[in-house]
Amino acid sequence: MTYATQDIIDALKSTREAKGLSQRALSARTGVPQSHISKIESGGADIRLSSLIELARALDLELKLVPRKALPAVNNVVRSVGPSPVPVPALKELNRTLDTLKRLRTAYPDLSVLTQLQNSFRAFKNLNIGKELEAVRELAKPIREIQKLTESNRDIAKAASLPAEQIKFLQEAARSAQALRNQLVHDIPQTTILPRPAYRLDEDEGDDHG
Amino acid sequence: MTYATQDIIDALKSTREAKGLSQRALSARTGVPQSHISKIESGGADIRLSSLIELARALDLELKLVPRKALPAVNNVVRSVGPSPVPVPALKELNRTLDTLKRLRTAYPDLSVLTQLQNSFRAFKNLNIGKELEAVRELAKPIREIQKLTESNRDIAKAASLPAEQIKFLQEAARSAQALRNQLVHDIPQTTILPRPAYRLDEDEGDDHG
DNA sequence: TTTTGTGATATGCTAAACTATATCAAATGA
DNA sequence: TCATTTGATATAGTTTAGCATATCACAAAA
Incomplete structure (x- = not known):
């Protein structure tokens, strides 16, 4: 894989990670085998356009051809969207x-x-x-x-x-x-609404599980 | 070729045409055979990422993965750059x-x-x-x-x-x-600076070619 | 009308994406 | 500490991109 494709593949991988998805999870969502996703992300495959679009869409990304002249402005727009607020x-x-x-x-x-x-x-x-x-x-x-x-x-x-x-x-x-x-x-402060203590299947009356 | 790749391929083709380049001219610039360019543009090949990037760059385009959420804004930016003023x-x-x-x-x-x-x-x-x-x-x-x-x-x-x-x-x-x-x-009006009349190789002294 | 340029299609070959499946070592979770 | 998950790698098979080269019918240019 060349430097040219590196940027796109890196964007794909970092988005997958930012969304808290494993390669297996992405595989389940797209049908692309986990081993192939690994190869793609490691630069060992020159992915086809249809596969790239499929993986991108599973990550809520769209592929776009941008005039070079517009690239700085587009990058600004993308940056302003920013990452998810959820860690x-x-x-x-x-x-x-x-x-x-x-x-x-x-x-x-x-x-x-x-x-x-x-x-x-x-x-x-x-x-x-x-x-x-x-x-x-x-x-x-x-x-x-x-x-x-x-x-x-x-x-x-x-x-x-x-x-x-x-x-x-x-x-x-x-x-x-x-x-x-x-x-x-x-956005109510969370002190009055909590789920019950830890649930356990093997829990029975009288036992002390801590 | 699926509808998904269609948008990207159409963008590539329309940009080539807008720049007044033939498939052979693009082939000369990239090394990709004209016949293959034809196949790609007609939807008969699921192009690889590295090839797409190469063709795009020859047309002053960059490939970008855009969060779906930012797509409308990105499209506006791209549209505002607009086409070349040269017909x-x-x-x-x-x-x-x-x-x-x-x-x-x-x-x-x-x-x-x-x-x-x-x-x-x-x-x-x-x-x-x-x-x-x-x-x-x-x-x-x-x-x-x-x-x-x-x-x-x-x-x-x-x-x-x-x-x-x-x-x-x-x-x-x-x-x-x-x-x-x-x-x-x-932006000086063009009435005083004109190239000479039509040049002809077979023109010789005395002949009247109009 | 003739010449030149164009996009599309064909043949045949090689290399590689893609798939299925398995497995590993390391990291993470419980 | 043990169990589970993860990304990477391997093998083997199928499908197809990419290439070289040629040619065609049609459009455009001269």
């Missing part, structure tokens, strides 16, 4: 949880609470959740635990239906997520 | 003559008058020669005739030197070109 670690958490929710919706198509949670987590990406990362992580826990349960318990996955108790936890998380959304939208 | 027919004439001058310079490396003419014709591209297209065509005639002479007369080409008479015509054209440049720079 990368928060974006990573959100992306992971959204991917998990997507898989759960595949396993349990009729669970509307999953759609509610998905909508909330998508909304979080456009809200300034920087300080609320811990809260988001708490919300994500029951989601991830249920995914683990689904993966390890073929009976549940096969029946495409969760035990009532798990659904209850998800509904509770959905309520907390909605409350957090409302708070972030109105 | 396409004039650009075509200029390009053809510049290509001819390039070949002549290869054949006669020591003729400084060719460099002077080249500089003038390059300058014309950035001046508003719209109304002076005829004048430019007149200037181009001796250049083209000499190219024909060079192609058909191996002795002259082999000796890498022109007969004194032809050099005289070129020098005259260079003087006229310089005068035209000065006039265009200062």
